[in-house]
Amino acid sequence: MFTRWPIIALMALAPAPSFAATPPTEGTMAVEAQAGQDLFRDAAAGALADKGFTLLDGAGHAAFTMKLAVTVTEVGTVDAKVAPTGAKVENGGLRNGVGSAVRIAVPTGKSRTVALERTQLDMVLRKRGETDVLWRGSAVTVRNSATPGNIAADLSNALLRQYPSQSDAVIGVP
Secondary structure, eight states: OTTHHHHHHHHHHSOOOOOOOOOOSSEEEEEEOOTTOHHHHHHHHHHHHHTTEEEOSSTTTSSEEEEEEEEEEEEEEEEEEOOOOOOEEEEOSSSSOOOEEEEOOOOOOOEEEEEEEEEEEEEEEEETTOOOEEEEEEEEEEEETTOOSOHHHHHHHHHHTTTTSOOOSOEEOO
């Protein structure tokens, strides 16, 4: 019994192991995404370049690798108003006449049903060749599929806005 106490005392004095390393603020970075997700890869690369990272093609050459996972799911439908076309100026309708005609689009009040999509972007940062996660983040948005805009850039910028601070919460993007 007396031989166990020195071992327990030594274990209590030993420093606790550090599981998370500090995320880097500079260096070379490779961004990896699944096939067909080039918009998200390019948007994340642009946001990382704005943070001061040097981007390299191929994970085998960069010091760090940012892995992207994009999930898009339909969550329902929504009625969207049909957008009227813009005003046009055309030549007059008379054969030998002079002048022009103006066509002004009037809203019809009609709507159409479009899909409502939930898009989530997850980012995981690792040092090349290692499995330990240095940083991770998630952002989500719900938009109709007919909404113009760059969802990839909006999600990437929202995720990396507070980098290198770490949050376990999923960031909501309007």
